[in-house]
Amino acid sequence: MMYHIPDVLSTDQVAEFTRQLAQAEWVDGRVTVGSQGAAVKQNQQIDTRTPLYARLQAAVLDMLRGHPQFFSAALPRTISAPLFNRYGPGETYGFHVDGAVRQNGEAGWMRTDLSATLFLCDPESYEGGELVIEDTYGQHRVKLPAGHLVLYPASSLHCVTPGHPRRPPGLFPVDPVDGPRR
Numbered sequence: 167m168m169y170h171i172p173d174v175l176s177t178d179q180v181a182e183f184t185r186q187l188a189q190a191e192w193v194d195g196r197v198t199v200g201s202q203g204a205a206v207k208q209n210q211q212i213d214t215r216t217p218l219y220a221r222l223q224a225a226v227l228d229m230l231r232g233h234p235q236f237f238s239a240a241l242p243r244t245i246s247a248p249l250f251n252r253y254g255p256g257e258t259y260g261f262h263v264d265g266a267v268r269q270n271g272e273a274g275w276m277r278t279d280l281s282a283t284l285f286l287c288d289p290e291s292y293e294g295g296e297l298v299i300e301d302t303y304g305q306h307r308v309k310l311p312a313g314h315l316v317l318y319p320a321s322s323l324h325c326v327t328p329g330h331p332r333r334p335p336g337l338f339p340v341d342p343v344d345g346p347r348r
Contacts, residue, residue, distance in 0.1 A: 168299060168306060168318045169239050174229060174284060175313035183222065183286055187250065191216055195251055195259070206260030209326070212250040223247050226284070236282075239317055244276050248284075253295055258328045261300070264320040281320040285310045295329025 175183065195209040212219045226248045230236050246268050253259075264281045283297050289309045297308040297316065300323040308316050318324070 168301070168308075168316060170310065171233070171235050171239065171315045171317065172311075173313055174233055174236065174315045175286075177313065179229075180286055180312045183225075186218060186222060187212070187252075187286070190218055190250070192252065198249060200265075203262055206258075206262055206325075208257045209251050209253045209259055210257075211252070214247075214249075219250070222250060230282075236315065236317070240280055240282075242280075246276060246278060253326060253329045255330050256328050259326040261298075261323050261325040263323055266320070278320045280317055281322075281324075282315050282317045283308070284313075284315045286312055288312045293330040294327050296327045297324060298327060299324045 191213045192210040193213045195211045196204040196207050198211065198214075199207055212222070227245055230242075230245055251259075264278060266278060267275055268278055288311055295309070299306045299308060299316075299318050301319075310316060
């Protein structure tokens, strides 16, 4: 299942996130993956030890928890902490599946069934950089307007193609969502 949720963030919220992300401390994106993921991951992400990360993470989680369409589509018991990624010229994240089990801060380990990507830049602002999700029916290229989100199985083979952003950041995944509420 792939599910598009429009307007998770308003235009003003996208602008505020973009403003804050422009001031972020970025680190090698491979710090959050194992050896298999590190072989195909070439991007940057916000340092998860910074106060800015904590503020942005809390804002995204609050928005997702309060968004009725996201909530009814995902039925989350727990939502894992989002990672804020950006892709510079030629950077990519090769085909991979998201980890089935993740450490989620003080909540401990959690199973992850769904992944989500929330776009922060309009498609016209960068070339390439598509999220490609592969499923039983083939490959689907996803490049949504800023503020829109796509939800998909964490077990789906997916990648981010090399891009040439005209302005950073490109997009960030809101990483896997735990299984259905029971």
